[in-house]
Amino acid sequence: MQAWHVHENGEPSEVMRLEEVDRPTPGDGQILLRVRAANINFPDALLCRGQYQVRPPLPFTPGVEICGETEDGRRVIANPALPYGGFAEYTVADAAAVLPAPDSLDDAEAAALHIGYQTGWFALHRRAGLEAGETLLVHAAAGGVGSAAVQLGKAAGATVIGVVGGAEKAAVARELGCDVVIDRRAQDVVAAVKEATGGRGVDVVFDPVGGDAYTQSTKVVAFEGRVVVVGFAGGSIPSPALNHALVKNYSILGLHWGLYNTKNPKLVQHCHEQLTELAARGAIKPLVSERVPLSGAAAAVQRVADGVTTGRVAVVLENGAAV
Structure with a gap:
């Protein structure tokens, strides 16, 4: 072969x-x-x-x-x-x-x-407890994992803000269903998020990028918001200022999806059933x-x-x- x-x-x-x-x-x-x-x-x-x-x-x-x-x-x-x-x-x-x-x-x-949608589902539902009516910020929204998080966020009834790099990726993010799309190459991400949320910020951040994206997340997360760290595709692993998390009352959550395969495989099966149902009714693709x-x-x-x-x-x- x-x-x-x-x-x-x-x-x-x-x-x-x-x-x-x-x-x-x-x-x-x-x-x-x-x-x-x-x-x-x-x-x-x-x-x-x-x-x-x-x-x-x-x-x-x-x-x-x-x-x-x-x-x-x-x-x-x-x-x-x-x-x-x-x-x-x-x-x-x-x-x-x-x-x-x-x-x-x-x-x-x-x-x-499998991996991208399971990661998105566990990040948004198991770790962050995303609720209908909340606002979700997705970094790298046109990418593989980000696009899954966008669709899952919309399926959950959230308002989704997508951050991308470039006009082509911005068009993809809009097609995916983002309510607001921010091109980090042409816009100030922090200012754009604050404008889109009336200064309140976002309830949940999905961050597979790290680096500057994580820093931006801490500046726009709302009171009692949740930042889910999924990966570091940007190549830089940030060092969180924990005093800042204390001052703003937000949570920093980690997600390594692969651990569930050994720690709680039944939950992986449950997630797959949820994803299969969402795919069957066209909510995700x-x-x-x-x-x-x-x-x-x-x-x-x-x-x-x-x-x-x-x-x-x-x-x-x-x-x-x-x-």
């Missing part, structure tokens, strides 16, 4: 190689899956660079989120068990963590439903902006790493061999 291998750490376009390799053999509690589509996530770039919290042995195949097919023909979504990632014709996954792919979504959309063949995976991972994509980019294997 064909699979992308990383033999040394570095930039994805430089270290990913498409090779002919043997099919992986499932270990105890694992199943073999034929990959139908693999969604590209920022962690795939971090894996290539050796900067992710999980560091699989070299060589490994990146690709942490797929829609696949089981040996008995079931269409499922899964997180592949590294080092056998999803940018390949076949992968393996823990059988207990495999989830049914929603019938309302195609393969690429189903592949993109992953924005797949680009679909590439397996041969285009390395270049696509690099584009995601460079922050020039919107929504999700998916690797689609339409003619994979039967299991």
